[in-house]
Amino acid sequence: MNQAPKLRIGELSYRVRVRPELLRAWERRYGLLQPARSERGFRLYSEADERRVRLMQHELQSGLSAAEAAREVARMECESDAADRALATPLELARELRAALEAFDEAGAHEVLDRLFGIYGLERAIREALMPYLRGVGERRERGQGGIPHERFASGLIEGRLLALARGWNKGPGRRAVLACPSGEEHTIPLVCFGLVLRSRGWRNIYLGADTPPSTLHMAADTVDADVIVLSAVSSDRFEPIARDLKGLARKRPLALAGGGATPALAARLDAKCLTDDPATAAEAFSRSFVCDKSNGRAGVRGYGRKPHLVG
Ligand code: B12
CATH class of the missing domain: 1.10.1660.10 (Multidrug-efflux Transporter Regulator; Chain: A; Domain 2)
Structure with missing residues (x-):
């Protein structure tokens, strides 16, 4: 600092x-x-x-x-006390958030989130506090600490808060991203984070949420003539069974895979882009890499494989 x-x-x-x-x-x-x-x-x-x-x-x-x-x-x-509180580092705030959530203290958790977003802004809050916090929840679960009720309470509160920030994120003149978790997948929070940062770069989001079957993806993307579809899952088991559908989607428009289930090899096989960074960094890099190919007027994302309308 x-x-x-x-x-x-x-x-x-x-x-x-x-x-x-x-x-x-x-x-x-x-x-x-x-x-x-x-x-x-x-x-x-x-x-x-x-x-x-x-x-x-x-x-x-x-x-x-x-x-x-x-x-x-x-x-x-x-006033050093007040200053210390207000200027706690993101990780310190993540710890405070954890304490509040573990105590099922809804008001306390919102107060920490107020400070986190107020002091550090959305991107740093995501990268330096929310992701580490969520990783910690997973690690504690692996060690047999922290129960499912706490995890559900915590993720519900955080997702609710993020979706409140997302209100109206499908409005305006920007490019359109369809965001979804594929069938069976409920881990939506990082995808919402990604969408929020994309929004801050002028994009419009059509958010389909958890457990979205391929037919719904096709329909939504066609209806809004999406510029890109971004799918997120913690395990490749969510992508593999629908690999044919995903290839079909990727033939029509840019497709990006993200989350622990997205590997570069899988993405390459499906002619998709693999987003490997944390959601905030990935959204920032993604919006920068989205370019318009002047020769044919179509938009594309660098690094997507061989589709003719994509800039390579
Ligand atoms: C919160 C949570 C839940 C919440 C989700 C709520 C919600 N709306 O999102 C709830 C309670 C619903 C849940 C349910 C379950 N969960 Co859960 N959950 C988590 C937890 C704690 C955080 C998930 C998260 O947001 N991760 C985001 C970050 C922290 O993960 P990361 O791996 O560091 O991600 C990196 C990159 O991959 C990238 N990234 C990740 N996602 C995305 C998305 C985009 C768009 C981009 C660009 C980048 C990106 O960013 C990070 C880099 O900084 C994880 C622990 C963990 N480490 O992930 C378990 C975890 C994902 N869950 C797990 C399991 C097993 C389950 C359940 C089966 C168990 C259960 N009965 O509760 C169910 C299954 C639900 C389903 N069908 O999908 C396992 C998954 C194991 C696996 N690989 O398959 C984990 C890893 C916990 C564990 N250690 O066992 N879960």
């Missing part, structure tokens, strides 16, 4: 989704940001500046005026 200032205003603005003019106004009016200057006089912001902007957004969302929110951020920075 304590790195030298290095972010130009455009980059900071992109990360926190706040217009540069507003960032400069917060700096001028409230001293919220304390940029260094490059040799050529450009403002250079630190991670502490980014953190203060996120805290400011969090306070604004809770209903404070800008002046009050800025004072609140300053107070949090000064």
Whole structure:
């Protein structure tokens, strides 16, 4: 966290989704940001500046005026207790989340999630807290600790929270992704995370959820003329029985497989793309790699095999 200032205003603005003019106004009016200057006089912001902007957004969302929110951020920075709580690392917050969920403390868990998203934003929250938390649940289960009731309670709460953030994610002019877990598969949370980050890059999502049979996939993708279909499963056993259907889908439009069940070999066999990163990183890379082939006007994703409309 304590790195030298290095972010130009455009980059900071992109990360926190706040217009540069507003960032400069917060700096001028409230001293919220304390940029260094490059040799050529450009403002250079630190991670502490980014953190203060996120805290400011969090306070604004809770209903404070800008002046009050800025004072609140300053107070949090000064009062070490409050600051420590607010600036807990993502992993510390993941631990707090675990404690709340293990106690079936719904309000407590939401309060931790408020701080997690408010301070670190969606992508870091996913990558650095939610995924590690979920992995921990699996590891504890393997050691015979933590029961199914807790796991169901925890995943229901987290999924509900993520789907609340997803409201309206199928609207707008962006490219269309059909997202689903194949037949028999219930592990939807990472797919929802993927969709949320894709949405933040301007995509529209048509989310079909758990246990989606191939016929439904075909129908949905045709109906919305999807630009891509993304399927996620924890085991390749979910993909293998429908391999023929998946090849059929991949013949018509880009198909991507993700989750523990997606291997590069399987994806290559099905002419699909294999998403191997965590959901946030994968969505970010995926949206960057999605290109429009000017020669035939069709869109495609780099790394998809040999389909004629895909850019290789
Ligand atoms: C939460 C959870 C559930 C929840 C799911 C709720 C929901 N809506 O998602 C519930 C309670 C429903 C559930 C049910 C079951 N579960 Co479960 N579950 C989990 C748990 C704890 C987290 C799942 C998760 O979100 N993983 C996401 C991350 C943490 O997993 P990861 O492997 O690190 O993923 C990496 C990459 O693969 C990638 N990735 C993963 N998914 C995706 C998706 C996209 C789009 C992208 C881009 C990337 C990506 O990101 C990670 C890299 O950082 C896992 C433990 C685990 N380690 O996964 C068990 C786990 C997946 N479950 C397991 C089992 C056995 C079951 C049940 C059979 C048991 C049961 N009776 O409860 C049922 C089966 C349900 C079904 N038919 O699908 C096993 C699966 C073993 C296997 N490989 O087949 C696991 C691994 C637990 C274990 N160690 O035994 N489960």
